[in-house]
Amino acid sequence: MAVIRLLIFALALLLTAGAGLADSIEVREFDDPVKEERYKSLTASLRCPTCQNQAIDDSNAPVSGDMRDRVYEMLQDGRSDMEIRSHLVERFGDYVLYNPRLEGRTYLLWGLPAGLVVLGGVLVAWVVRARRNASARELSDEERARLDSLINRGRES
Structure with a gap:
């Protein structure tokens, strides 16, 4: 009986560890290597609103995952880097840019x-x-x- 409990516990532990790993690995399919590079560049240059000073490509925060999804979708729709940045700034504010734009406020x-x-x-x-x-x-x-x-x-x- 103790052996069965131990096996069930070990199996539950493996399943939860595997689920945690599955959440942290995102697989993105790109038909063009240029789009993939643009995706990497954009996600490395955008700041996570939750993590303070961490790029969204390196953050495990849910909002960063949503931002990565949005960047991917907009790239697939054929949007330019400027349009993607503008959309995210409109939604999250200038804080998401590591290098703020030169405008009256800055x-x-x-x-x-x-x-x-x-x-x-x-x-x-x-x-x-x-x-x-x-x-x-x-x-x-x-x-x-x-x-x-x-x-x-x-x-x-």
């Missing part, structure tokens, strides 16, 4: 790093120029007289 995102570099360069140039001017300035008559008195006081001691 100018700050794209321009801020360059602006900070330029601002830093201007600030460094201003500080260097101010120090040069400060060190090259001549002493006034009062400053020269005070310096001479300090030097003479040091000699008298």
